[in-house]
Amino acid sequence: MDPDSGATLAETAAAKMVPQRPRATEFLVLQANKRPLLSVKYQPPQSLRLKASIDAFGVVRVRNARTYELLAESMPGEPTALRPGFNPLNRADLAPRLS
Secondary structure (H helix, E strand, O other): OOOOOOOOOOOOOHHHHHHHOHHHHHHHHHHHOOOOOEEEEEOOOOOOOEEEEEOOOOOEEEEEOOOOOEEEEEEOOEEEEEOOOOOOOOHHHHOOOOO
């Protein structure tokens, strides 16, 4: 988008922004000032309230909305692929519990 006129100069899917438009990505990073570009809170049925966000590099992060514990993190530019080495479960998640 042209900052002066507001006209759309080019459209790029967020997931492909980093490799296809690195200068535009840099601009978004500076504008975002280390904040996500978009965040949304939601609550799946019978689950905890979650917060999902996407940053200028196309990294999607899902956190517990109350504790901010990181539950999932995607690879840059690939919102549907978990980051290599990311383990979404910790030892406490695997322990038996009484309900």
